[in-house]
Each structure stands twice: as C-alpha cells, then as structure tokens.
Amino acid sequence: MSAPPSERVKPSPAGEEDLTRLRNADARRGRLVRGVMLAVALIYVSVLLLAPLAGIFIYALRSGLGTIGRTFSEPDVRHAFLLTFVIMAITVVVTTFFGVIVALVLARDRFPGKRLVSALVDLPLAVSPVVVGLMAVLLFGRGGWFEPFFASRGIQIMFALPAMILVTIFISIPFVIREVVPVLQELGMEEEQAAWTLGASRVQTFFRVTLRNIRWGLLYGIALSAARAIGEVGAVLIVSGTLTGKTETATLYILRAFDQYQDQQGYIVALTLATFSIVLLIGIETFKRRRTAEAD
Amino acid sequence: MADVVAIEQAAKRPEGRARPPSGAALRRWSLRGATFVYLGLFILLPVVAILQHGFGDGLTNLKAALDTFGAKAAIRLTLEMAALTAIINGIFGTLLAYVLVRIRFPGRDLLSTVVDLPFAVPTLVAGVMLVALYGPSSTVGGWFEARGIHIIFAPLGILLALLFVTLPLVVRSVQPVLLELDPAEEEAARVLGAGRWTTFRRVMFPALRPAIAAGCLLAFARSLGEFGAIVIVSGNRVNDTLTAPVFISQLLQPGHYGSTGGPDPAAAVSAVLFGLAFVLVLVTEKLVSLGKERS
Numbered sequence: 109m110s111a112p113p114s115e116r117v118k119p120s121p122a123g124e125e126d127l128t129r130l131r132n133a134d135a136r137r138g139r140l141v142r143g144v145m146l147a148v149a150l151i152y153v154s155v156l157l158l159a160p161l162a163g164i165f166i167y168a169l170r171s172g173l174g175t176i177g178r179t180f181s182e183p184d185v186r187h188a189f190l191l192t193f194v195i196m197a198i199t200v201v202v203t204t205f206f207g208v209i210v211a212l213v214l215a216r217d218r219f220p221g222k223r224l225v226s227a228l229v230d231l232p233l234a235v236s237p238v239v240v241g242l243m244a245v246l247l248f249g250r251g252g253w254f255e256p257f258f259a260s261r262g263i264q265i266m267f268a269l270p271a272m273i274l275v276t277i278f279i280s281i282p283f284v285i286r287e288v289v290p291v292l293q294e295l296g297m298e299e300e301q302a303a304w305t306l307g308a309s310r311v312q313t314f315f316r317v318t319l320r321n322i323r324w325g326l327l328y329g330i331a332l333s334a335a336r337a338i339g340e341v342g343a344v345l346i347v348s349g350t351l352t353g354k355t356e357t358a359t360l361y362i363l364r365a366f367d368q369y370q371d372q373q374g375y376i377v378a379l380t381l382a383t384f385s386i387v388l389l390i391g392i393e394t395f396k397r398r399r400t401a402e403a404d
Numbered sequence: 405m406a407d408v409v410a411i412e413q414a415a416k417r418p419e420g421r422a423r424p425p426s427g428a429a430l431r432r433w434s435l436r437g438a439t440f441v442y443l444g445l446f447i448l449l450p451v452v453a454i455l456q457h458g459f460g461d462g463l464t465n466l467k468a469a470l471d472t473f474g475a476k477a478a479i480r481l482t483l484e485m486a487a488l489t490a491i492i493n494g495i496f497g498t499l500l501a502y503v504l505v506r507i508r509f510p511g512r513d514l515l516s517t518v519v520d521l522p523f524a525v526p527t528l529v530a531g532v533m534l535v536a537l538y539g540p541s542s543t544v545g546g547w548f549e550a551r552g553i554h555i556i557f558a559p560l561g562i563l564l565a566l567l568f569v570t571l572p573l574v575v576r577s578v579q580p581v582l583l584e585l586d587p588a589e590e591e592a593a594r595v596l597g598a599g600r601w602t603t604f605r606r607v608m609f610p611a612l613r614p615a616i617a618a619g620c621l622l623a624f625a626r627s628l629g630e631f632g633a634i635v636i637v638s639g640n641r642v643n644d645t646l647t648a649p650v651f652i653s654q655l656l657q658p659g660h661y662g663s664t665g666g667p668d669p670a671a672a673v674s675a676v677l678f679g680l681a682f683v684l685v686l687v688t689e690k691l692v693s694l695g696k697e698r699s
Contacts, residue, residue, distance in 0.1 A: 163537030236629025339526025
C-alpha cells in the first residue's frame, strides 16, 4: 500500500470552499485505501483458505458416485470413522468434565503456584503432536515407566485404543479451560452468592447458575476440542502402530491411502472430514457470537 | 434454620461476603485435588519423561540425534519455514484483523467465519486440500509446474500449509486489542495533520505491537511442531524437504535409522524443539497480559 502524503488542514487563509474540497479529496482517498485493504484481505483469504477447500471438493466429487459408494462400503473406512468418533467422544467427555473443574479452580481459587498450573494448561498448545506421541512411547512403550505395571496385568496400552485416547486427551486439554476461565472471571461470584444466600445448595447453584452462565463459552471450547480430536494425526500415528482395520482412524486412513497411491479414496475420506469440520465451524461461530453477545 | 445461622455468620464476617454452605474447605480441596491430579498425570508426567529420556545421559542423546543424517538440515528448514510463516501471517493477519474490525462491508461475518476455518479443519485435511489444488496432476498445479514453480513436494508447499494452519492465530490475537482501541485517538492524529501512514505507524502500531508480536510468536511455535499439514505436502526428502517433526516421527519408526534411531535421540531433539516452543508460548502470555495492563 502506498502511503498517502501527509495532508495538513490549512488554517484560515484557505477559504471555506478550499477546506470542503480538501475534506472531500481526503474522504475519497480514505475510501480508496480501505477498498485496497479489503481487496488484499479477500484475495489472501481466497487464495490461502478457500481455493484449497474448493480444490478438495472438485477432486473428491470428480471420482464419481460409484467410487464414493465403494469407498464408504469398505469395512476399513467404516471402522476408521467409527474409531475416530469413539476417540472424539471419550476425549470430549473427559476434557469437558475435568476442564470445568480446572477452570473453576483457576478462576476462583488462590494458592501459591497457580501461575505454574496455568502455564501447564497451555503447554499442550506448544507441543508438537509428534512429541506427544513420543511421550506416550516413553511412558507405556517397551522399557517405559508404566510398561511393567500394565503388561503384568495383561492390559494393552500401546498400539491400542487406550494410548490413542490418552494422546488425544493431552492435545485437547487446553480448549475448554481457556474458553471457560475468562467467562468465569468476567462473571464474578455475585449470582452464586445470591443463590447460596437464598438457600440453594452447592450442586443446585452449580447447575442452575454457574453452568447456565458459562454455557456458550463451554460449548465453544467443546467444539474446538472435538475438532482437534477428530483431526489429530501426528500423535495417533506414533502410538497406534497403524494396524489397518484395528487402530486406524480416519486421518490415518487418509495417510495410508496417499502412501499407497489410492488418492481417490484419500480425497473422499478427507472431504467427509472437511464437511464435518465445516458443520463444527458453524457451531463454533454461533457459540462464539452468543458468548460475546452475552458478555456485553 | 441452619440457613439463617449461616447468613448471620456471613453478616458477621469482616468482608461481609456470603460464604458457600458448610464443607467449603473440603469441596475446595477436592476441586484442587482433581485439578492437580488431572494436570499432573496428563501433562506434567509426560513432560518429565521426555526430559529424563532426552537429557538423562547429559547431551549424548542430543549429539547422537544431531549427527543423524539429515537432522541439522531438518531443524534448519523447520526454523526457516516457521520464521517466514510468522512474518507473512504477521502482516496479512494484522491486515485481516483491521479489515474485520474497522471496515463495514457485506459478508463481514462470513469472512470472520472463513478465517476460523483452519481451527476446525483437520491439519491433515488441509494438507490434502493443498495437494488437490496445487499437486502436479491438477490444473492449477500443472500451470505452475509448467513455469518451473514447484509447490507440492517443495518448500513452497510447506510454507503454504503453515500459512493455512496459523492464520487465525494472528488474526484472533490482534482483533480483540484493535476492538478496544479508541478510533478517537486516530482521528485526533489526523486532525492534527498526520497522514494515514503516519497515524498507523505512530498511533495504532505502538498499541497493537504486543498483540502482533504475540500472534507471530504463536504462529512460529505452532509451525515448529506442525506435522499433519506438512506430512503429505512436503514429500519428506532428507536434506531437502524433511522437517523436524517428520524427522522425529521417522526416528521412532523401528529399523528406519538403525542404531541411531529410537526413542532417546528422538526425545532429545523433541525436548529442544518443544522447550523453544514452550518458552515462546510463555513469552506470548506475558505480552498479552502486558497489553491488557496497558489498555
């Protein structure tokens, strides 16, 4: 963007007419600058985000209904989607339940080392998914800290569902907490105190007052958490052992399809996930707007 | 009757606040306990494991990992790509935040939704999208290929993938600060004779600087660890398009690197990368809270 030359509003010697002309010229230039900025922003988003989205739609649908039908009747594909769904559901339940507790503690409790706990919550955002997978290997893999304990009881953690769920939970922990804490801090305690004073029990107060007040922020966090759980690939790849039809999630299926030059199936499964994530995105945006609307 | 007693007691407290019904201490400690156990088991313990394995023998594992064929090139490529991503999205992300906050136009809500697309779309699917659009067999990709511009299986593809994944991080970090900013200050600067560029440079930018820096650092940290968006796009050629996260995943594949592979060298490289990313995230938090204090 070229910088418009600085334009000084001239003092009285310039007549009233000159001033109006200057102002109009300035307003025109302002519109031009804004138009250029808007155009650049729209082009950037179109090229970077929308064009690839269109690309996958065209590629997946081009293969025709026959291939799409065949892909979805493949048992491996069905199992992959089922597994992704199970992992997402368990992850969402765990991160929501504990997330609300942690958020309550972080927003309302005071204790030494609270900052450290808060930093700990953000930590998964900084860790590469691959490193998360590695952590699970170090804890539960051969020679890992907990391997003897579970092996002696015949419980399979690595290369099985438990490890896949554990790494997905690790990665999804921050979302609910980060969305609920600010809402709780904004709200303060007045409504809860009023409820207690009026004789409501702690449990009643939580469900009728606290939960009601944080619901949009909470739903926003849950949607983000679900999106992250569905899309996880790096960590799951390392802990799953990628046993086709057993520990293969939808994302791992896509990875294998591209490895084995079955691009069409890969595109179709990827498009299905993309479609689902767009539905989630609409939920995310709705919850976010509601949350901001209520905060005002 | 117990309630009345409770209220009376509450009224007697110096701060005069109503207290939760009895057993509050027990409940507080059970909440605290659940928090510590949850975060301790799920987050702290794995991190300790990484550090212990990576640096249990001093720097031996790190040296072994760095001497592995292609390791240094992978780390350099990752740092370069992350830096480029942070700079480019720093500029365009700030522009987008400005457009979303300050310019009224039809479809603004839609643009805002589209900006969040990378939060919802699985990163691997983002990579698949880029291959579909820019792959050598597609129309667009073929056009670039014919002109000697390689996107897929080349650094440009990695950059596009990282730009895709990190764009909302910058926009969402700058946007709230911009919303708080009073346009009256800019108007004052304009009335006093400052040009548009001067107004931006001298009035808006100083106020936005912590938020922009925070967004860029987040984008950088995220780029250091990105795996899903890159793994399909980059082609993962050693010493060329192999990034550090993909390199770590290869160290963990049995037999891939013979004696130099395995969890311990992987842990060493991971600990370095992840330490860097975590420090960046902490700095970001600091910047955000500094920005809040200022406004």
